[in-house]
Amino acid sequence: MSLDPRLNAFRDDLADRRLEGKVKAKRFVEGEPARCIAPVADLRAGRGDDTAIGSQLLLGEPVLVFERYDGWTWVQSERDGYVGYVEETALGAVDPAPTHIVCAARTFAYGQPELRTKPVRTLSLGSEVTVTEEIEERGNRYFRLSTGEAIFHRHLAPLGAPLAEDYVTIAESLLGTPYLWGGVSAFGIDCSGLVQLSLRLAGKSVPRDSDMQAQIGIELQEERLLKRGDLIFWKGHVGIMADEETLLHGSGHAMAVVKEPLAEAVKRIGDVYGGVTARRRV
Missing domain, CATH: 3.90.1720.10 (endopeptidase domain like (from Nostoc punctiforme))
Known part of the structure; x- marks a missing residue:
């Protein structure tokens, strides 16, 4: 039975070592763990912005990297197994591990815990972040992240617990x-x-x-x-x-x-x- 290329990393020249014996490739490699550090990163069918988007990675999503070439990486999401190409700048180290998840549809990450300041970036529901401390400023509570950013505390929930039963x-x-x-x-x-x-x-x-x-x-x-x-x-x-x-x-x-x-x-x-x-x- 042929393997689905959407969920299995293999090409004629390169493949995931876990597929050795199941597919033919010139070279098999171990996947290098990494994590998405962009708010959203397109997972494409090939290198280049002109190739089709198959899926996306959200902030904090873990991946395995099989190739780095010309500013692009060939990866597989460890969350759902999807395979594709993502820009290398969208990936970073796996540590520190995420502790919280964005539970609002969208939220701002501020450079400091103050709602009147300019947001650094906007994050989507389902993004995962690492909280290092809790801060109160002018009656509002914020979570400080490992990146130094601050997010309103009600827009984050502890990682691991379902956000809703329904x-x-x-x-x-x-x-x-x-x-x-x-x-x-x-x-x-x-x-x-x-x-x-x-x-x-x-x-x-x-x-x-x-x-x-x-x-x-x-x-x-x-x-x-x-x-x-x-x-x-x-x-x-x-x-x-x-x-x-x-x-x-x-x-x-x-x-x-x-x-x-x-x-x-x-x-x-x-x-x-x-x-x-x-x-x-x-």
């Missing part, structure tokens, strides 16, 4: 987020990215792409059985049921995360891409 609540916090093919952040997200991010923050790890996600959970044979939290699939698309009649999804038609009546979505998507291919309960 993952749909997390997905709903991203309503209005622009649609971005390959996106996984609150700055831009696609249909399967919305499913993966919201489930991860609720403590459930799922694959990256919609065809992979169509294998999780249990299959539902009839539309009348759908309820909040169920997933509905088309060829190349996935949506989340907000209730028995409403679909929540990253919509390329609306170019945003939206809610709409399921019946309308089924008709519109069906006219272009065909009918529903699967219904799954996570």
Whole structure:
């Protein structure tokens, strides 16, 4: 059985040493641990900004690096196994390990713990940071990070605990987020990215792409059985049921995360891409 190149690092000239004996390559190497240090980094199909975005890395995400060449790295995410090329400047050391996760849709990281100062950068829901101390300034509490930045304390949560039991609540916090093919952040997200991010923050790890996600959970044979939290699939698309009649999804038609009546979505998507291919309960 052939290996999925999205989830296995192999080329004719180079491959992950763990795949030795499973694929042919001129050279096999050990992956070098690294971590994403950019707010968001595009994971591309090849070197260069003109290549397609397959997915993205969020701040703090661990990766294995198999190659560094001409300002680009060939990596595999240790979070979901996705393989691609990312700019070398987006990666840094694995230490210190993250301690907290961004629990707001978006938050500012300030150069000092003061809301009237200019933010240094903006971080997305799901980003992971290392907190070193807690500071109070003019009645507001902030967490100081290992980078020296400060973030409002209510926008961070301890790493490891689910942010919500109902993952749909997390997905709903991203309503209005622009649609971005390959996106996984609150700055831009696609249909399967919305499913993966919201489930991860609720403590459930799922694959990256919609065809992979169509294998999780249990299959539902009839539309009348759908309820909040169920997933509905088309060829190349996935949506989340907000209730028995409403679909929540990253919509390329609306170019945003939206809610709409399921019946309308089924008709519109069906006219272009065909009918529903699967219904799954996570």
